Amino acid sequence: MDALLKIENFTMHYRTRAGHVKAVDDVTFSLAHGQSLGLVGESGCGKTSVAMSIMRLLPYNSEIKSGTIVLHGQDIYSMREEEFRKLRWKEVAMIFQAAMNALNPVYTVGSQITEVILEHEPEVSEREARQRVTELFSIVGIPEERMDHYPHEYSGGMKQRAVIAMALACNPSLIIADEPTTALDVIVQDKILREMEEIRRKTGMSMMYISHDVSVIAEVSDIVGVMYAGKLVEIGPADDVFKRPRHPYTYGLMNAYPSILGEKRDLATIPGEPPNLMFPPLGCRFHPRCDWATDECGQVEPRARYVGPDHSVACHNPLRAPSSGGEPIGVAKA
Amino acid sequence: MALPKPNKESDSIVVVKGLTKHFSVGRGLFRREQARLHAVDDVSFDVARGEVFGLVGESGCGKTTTGRMLVKLTVPTSGDIFVDNEDISAISGQGMREFRQRVQMIFQDPYESLDPRMTVFDIISEPLNVNHIGNLEEREERVAYMLSRVGITPPEMFFFRFPHELSGGQRQRVAIARALVVNPEFIVADEPTSMLDVSIRTGVMKLLAELQEDFGMSYLYITHDLAVARYLCDRIAVMYLGKIVEMAGAEDIIKNPLHPYSKALISAVPLPDPAIRRDVPNIKGGVSKPINPPPRCRFYPRCPVAKNICRDSDHPELCEASPGHFVACHLVAR
Amino acid sequence: MRSLAQNWAVFKESRIGLAGLAIIVCFGVFGLMWPIMIGNLWDVHIYHPVVGFDPAMMHPAPPCRGHVLGTDPIGRDVLAQLMFSTGREFLLGVLSAVISVVVGTFVGAIAAYYGGLTDSFFMRLADIIMLFPFVPLLVVVGSLVRLDMFSFAIILGFLEAFGGITIILKAQALQVNVRPYIDAAKVAGGDDLHIIRSHIIPNVLPLSFLYMMFNVTAAILSEATLSFFGVLNIDMSWGMMIHTAETAGYLFDYGRYWWLWLPSGLAITLFCAAFYMVGRGLDEVVNPRLRKR
Numbered sequence: 001m002d003a004l005l006k007i008e009n010f011t012m013h014y015r016t017r018a019g020h021v022k023a024v025d026d027v028t029f030s031l032a033h034g035q036s037l038g039l040v041g042e043s044g045c046g047k048t049s050v051a052m053s054i055m056r057l058l059p060y061n062s063e064i065k066s067g068t069i070v071l072h073g074q075d076i077y078s079m080r081e082e083e084f085r086k087l088r089w090k091e092v093a094m095i096f097q098a099a100m101n102a103l104n105p106v107y108t109v110g111s112q113i114t115e116v117i118l119e120h121e122p123e124v125s126e127r128e129a130r131q132r133v134t135e136l137f138s139i140v141g142i143p144e145e146r147m148d149h150y151p152h153e154y155s156g157g158m159k160q161r162a163v164i165a166m167a168l169a170c171n172p173s174l175i176i177a178d179e180p181t182t183a184l185d186v187i188v189q190d191k192i193l194r195e196m197e198e199i200r201r202k203t204g205m206s207m208m209y210i211s212h213d214v215s216v217i218a219e220v221s222d223i224v225g226v227m228y229a230g231k232l233v234e235i236g237p238a239d240d241v242f243k244r245p246r247h248p249y250t251y252g253l254m255n256a257y258p259s260i261l262g263e264k265r266d267l268a269t270i271p272g273e274p275p276n277l278m279f280p281p282l283g284c285r286f287h288p289r290c291d292w293a294t295d296e297c298g299q300v301e302p303r304a305r306y307v308g309p310d311h312s313v314a315c316h317n318p319l320r321a322p323s324s325g326g327e328p329i330g331v332a333k334a
Numbered sequence: 335m336a337l338p339k340p341n342k343e344s345d346s347i348v349v350v351k352g353l354t355k356h357f358s359v360g361r362g363l364f365r366r367e368q369a370r371l372h373a374v375d376d377v378s379f380d381v382a383r384g385e386v387f388g389l390v391g392e393s394g395c396g397k398t399t400t401g402r403m404l405v406k407l408t409v410p411t412s413g414d415i416f417v418d419n420e421d422i423s424a425i426s427g428q429g430m431r432e433f434r435q436r437v438q439m440i441f442q443d444p445y446e447s448l449d450p451r452m453t454v455f456d457i458i459s460e461p462l463n464v465n466h467i468g469n470l471e472e473r474e475e476r477v478a479y480m481l482s483r484v485g486i487t488p489p490e491m492f493f494f495r496f497p498h499e500l501s502g503g504q505r506q507r508v509a510i511a512r513a514l515v516v517n518p519e520f521i522v523a524d525e526p527t528s529m530l531d532v533s534i535r536t537g538v539m540k541l542l543a544e545l546q547e548d549f550g551m552s553y554l555y556i557t558h559d560l561a562v563a564r565y566l567c568d569r570i571a572v573m574y575l576g577k578i579v580e581m582a583g584a585e586d587i588i589k590n591p592l593h594p595y596s597k598a599l600i601s602a603v604p605l606p607d608p609a610i611r612r613d614v615p616n617i618k619g620g621v622s623k624p625i626n627p628p629p630r631c632r633f634y635p636r637c638p639v640a641k642n643i644c645r646d647s648d649h650p651e652l653c654e655a656s657p658g659h660f661v662a663c664h665l666v667a668r
Numbered sequence: 669m670r671s672l673a674q675n676w677a678v679f680k681e682s683r684i685g686l687a688g689l690a691i692i693v694c695f696g697v698f699g700l701m702w703p704i705m706i707g708n709l710w711d712v713h714i715y716h717p718v719v720g721f722d723p724a725m726m727h728p729a730p731p732c733r734g735h736v737l738g739t740d741p742i743g744r745d746v747l748a749q750l751m752f753s754t755g756r757e758f759l760l761g762v763l764s765a766v767i768s769v770v771v772g773t774f775v776g777a778i779a780a781y782y783g784g785l786t787d788s789f790f791m792r793l794a795d796i797i798m799l800f801p802f803v804p805l806l807v808v809v810g811s812l813v814r815l816d817m818f819s820f821a822i823i824l825g826f827l828e829a830f831g832g833i834t835i836i837l838k839a840q841a842l843q844v845n846v847r848p849y850i851d852a853a854k855v856a857g858g859d860d861l862h863i864i865r866s867h868i869i870p871n872v873l874p875l876s877f878l879y880m881m882f883n884v885t886a887a888i889l890s891e892a893t894l895s896f897f898g899v900l901n902i903d904m905s906w907g908m909m910i911h912t913a914e915t916a917g918y919l920f921d922y923g924r925y926w927w928l929w930l931p932s933g934l935a936i937t938l939f940c941a942a943f944y945m946v947g948r949g950l951d952e953v954v955n956p957r958l959r960k961r
């Protein structure tokens with residue numbers, strides 16, 4: 001399959017007064033047409049930074065150290081800003097974290113979405129744009145008559161839907177959804193995620209979901225990438241990553257999460273805390289918390305390598321793939 | 335330090351009868367009738383000694399309000415709360431001081447529940463301070479002990495740190511230490527782990543479970559996350575718009591929910607297994623607020639199985655459907 | 669909350685705040701020079717700011733040797749007046765600002781915490797005080813009782829305290845009052861006094877300090893204005909210097925007698941600006957919205 005999005009060895013730092021925050025470090029992955037990729041990791045591990053890099057919406061204090069982001073065969077950082085502005089929203093749209101606050105309180109929701117269409121597709125007339133907004137509203141499940149209401153008249157779930165409609169407005173080939181349901185109740189979350197998946201199925205667009213919630217990622221992603229402290233430590237087909245995690249952090253994360261599924265089991269704790277990205281540990285960034293760490297881990301940064309088809313892990317001692325989804329895990333050189 | 339412990343009469347530490355809280359909302363300039371929001375409506379339950387009782391429901395269903403009434407932060411509109419067979423509405427003056435030592439609360443947001451201008455020592459010793467327990471030396475000893483119990487070691491290293499110098503997990507541990515420092519019998523824990531990161535959160539959950547066993551305390555554990563409730567609670571009550579609609583043993587309610595709302599809620603919880611396709615939760619419409627609600631079943635507008643009887647009769651009472659499993663629904667056989 | 673050192677680091681980044689601080693320090697040094705100069709280098713009879721007189725020349729004399737900034741219409745040395753007044757301006761500004769902020773913080777915290785009638789009372793009081801424009805009010809007060817520098821500072825402090833500053837600090841205290849750590853303190857068993865003293869006031873204090881800076885500016889300006897109208901019983905101040913020039917008819921003479929009003933005018937402007945600038949610098953420390961970090 002032809003890749004829609006290709007990120008290679010992408011490294012991005014934020015300059016602050018206290019030093020450089022190494023928010024994205026040597027991240028490589030690609031996403032095919034129609035696929036969904038879930039990026040999971042704890043707060044501050046760089047998920048949003050990756051998304052903002054793809055949207056080319058990085059703040060002024062950011063600094064791209066190396067790597068490329070290729071969208072539709074075009075290196076987005078070699079384009080001029082005006083050129084990319086045409087692609088943004090038409091090719092790649094984003095549902096921002098805390099999207100509920102992304103709507104402007106002084107305009108009606110319908111007019112804000114109309115505005116987005118008119119801005120990106122000057123050839124469309126205002127009537128056509130409004131017509132399209134009506135369709136979008138029915139796709140995301142907001143009654144049409146709510147178009148002329150203001151954001152504060154919407155509930156949290158409806159605002160989230162409105163923001164999804166806005167992302168869909170120009171028919172992009174990729175939507176990045178940063179924590180699209182984190183502030184919502186489970187029943188509303190379930191509805192919205194189902195709707196987004198339905199839209200993906202119908203339109204064939206690609207999705208990139210970002211969440212700290214392992215379960216949410218499990219349900220919506222074809223491919224799962226796990227981030228830790230600015231690094232993409234493991235990426236592979238959802239089934240593989242969930243059933244046969246190969247990176248110690250992934251393994252810890254999957255087992256730290258309580259679930260209502262199956263029998264009640266003991267939870268694993270990962271000792272310690274995520275590092276300060278200003279001074280990440282040398283070698284493997286996970287090594288101070290890793291039960292499988294060896295001397296090498298504290299000195300040499302592990303590079304991503306394949307441990308299965310489309311499944312790569314950045315670890316010196318990837319866990320042995322258990323034959324089934326059970327417990328047996330041990331140190332093994334892959 | 336001798337802390338007063340009243341003698342035991344029943345094996346319930348907390349008994350709640352018909353607890354109700356109405357808030358006046360939207361007092362319009364020209365509106366005669368005040369709108370009343372039924373935040374908590376005729377709620378009854380009891381917590382056994384040494385038990386962890388979970389209160390689960392979507393945001394705004396009245397969990398926090400219930401918890402706040404139990405610690406006397408909010409005055410109930412009506413209903414009775416007994417702690418150790420003592421009606422807490424009658425408590426004041428010296429009795430209040432004792433009450434504050436028997437009943438404590440842990441708050442949701444560790445970033446907000448610690449005064450940013452106080453040191454860790456000041457924060458944890460505050461309950462001792464204001465209740466004039468022990469002298470400085472004893473307080474230091476006690477604070478150091480509590481800190482080491484919640485896993486912050488070496489304690490002396492942390493005495494003079496400010497909250498902003500702690501990580502999220504450490505802050506919540508400090509908040510837990512503050513609640514436990516007076517050796518309370520009963521603790522209201524309002525979503526104490528919902529703001530924490532997964533890898534830290536498991537540690538705090540384990541800590542709460544461990545402390546509960548060691549000190550033999552009872553908890554009212556408030557959460558919107560059924561998986562967390564399952565892990566920590568002995569019994570769970572599901573709330574919907576101010577009413578308890580179902581109450582049973584934790585495993586019982588998750589494996590065998592009887593109320594239509596509990597069923598929907600449980601089936602909406604995402605599962606960490608990419609292979610599973612959950613069914614669509616069976617529920618109608620969106621959430622509303624319980625403002626001047628009609629007397630019939632609170633869940634009627636969203637209930638997928640409602641019958642005429644539900645429309646025509648009052649909100650159903652909680653009835654024991656099977657031993658220890660209580661449900662409030664006209665259609666569930668007694 | 670950050671430590672003092674960190675706060676200083678943030679403050680240091682603000683050019684405007686540092687510049688303000690530098691100016692204040694200069695004024696401080698300037699003011700401290702007065703006791704050294706008088707009696708040691710300067711003859712009291714000639715250089716006394718109020719009753720001094722130099723018989724050697726015609727007055728007002730333009731800047732010359734011995735009188736670097738000239739003399740005023742009744743033969744007093746302008747530089748000496750300027751220097752002498754500096755200390756008193758500090759006293760006035762700081763005293764009234766401290767009073768207004770200490771009282772304002774307390775009143776604001778109490779109004780916010782108790783709400784209801786207490787709150788209404790203080791807020792209405794603030795409205796009344798704010799409705800009466802300060803300067804005309806003080807002109808009236810000043811013509812009834814002769815106000816000296818000290819009582820003037822106190823009156824000004826209390827007017828500010830129950831006026832605008834209460835409203836601002838109460839708004840801040842209200843924000844503090846709804847923070848979960850206040851609930852946590854209640855659950856810990858703290859009584860009202862404990863909560864106001866240990867939690868609300870310390871969290872309002874940074875903003876109080878900020879307003880203290882702005883209040884210094886306000887106090888100095890009020891004094892200058894009222895002195896200009898001659899309603900204060902103050903023998904010498906920067907405002908009085910301009911007042912003297914004005915009553916003697918030298919103020920509007922197309923700048924010919926510039927040394928009579930320019931030094932004091934400049935001093936007032938600079939001094940006020942300096943505190944205002946420090947306030948702006950503190951604002952960055954106190955106001956997270958403005959923080960670059």
Ligand SMILES: Nc1ncnc2c1ncn2[C@@H]1O[C@H](COP(=O)(O)OP(=O)(O)OP(=O)(O)O)[C@@H](O)[C@H]1O
Nearest residue numbers: 014021023042043044045046047048049050059277
């Ligand atoms: N503009 C910025 N300047 C400096 N540092 C930044 C900036 N934005 C983010 N960071 C830092 O970069 C790191 C990654 O941040 P990012 O927002 O990408 O995390 P995230 O994985 O999306 O976390 P969350 O789950 O909390 O949204 C963090 O350490 C964060 O503090």
Ligand SMILES: Nc1ncnc2c1ncn2[C@@H]1O[C@H](COP(=O)(O)OP(=O)(O)O)[C@@H](O)[C@H]1O
Nearest residue numbers: 357371373392393394395396397398399400623
């Ligand atoms: N002080 C208050 N004034 C008015 N309404 C309130 C107040 N506190 C809570 N409520 C309302 O009461 C309901 C229950 O709130 P809460 O107990 O906080 O819910 P939960 O903790 O379950 O999310 C909500 O609809 C909320 O908006």
Ligand code: SF4
Nearest residue numbers: 284287290297315316
């Ligand atoms: S590289 Fe070493 S420290 Fe890092 S995850 Fe692998 S085993 Fe652990």
Ligand code: SF4
Nearest residue numbers: 631634637644663664
């Ligand atoms: S009582 Fe009726 S409306 Fe209420 S939950 Fe039961 S079936 Fe539904």
Ligand SMILES: [Mg+2]
Nearest residue numbers: 047048097178
């Ligand atoms: Mg983010």
Ligand SMILES: [Mg+2]
Nearest residue numbers: 394397398399
């Ligand atoms: Mg709550």
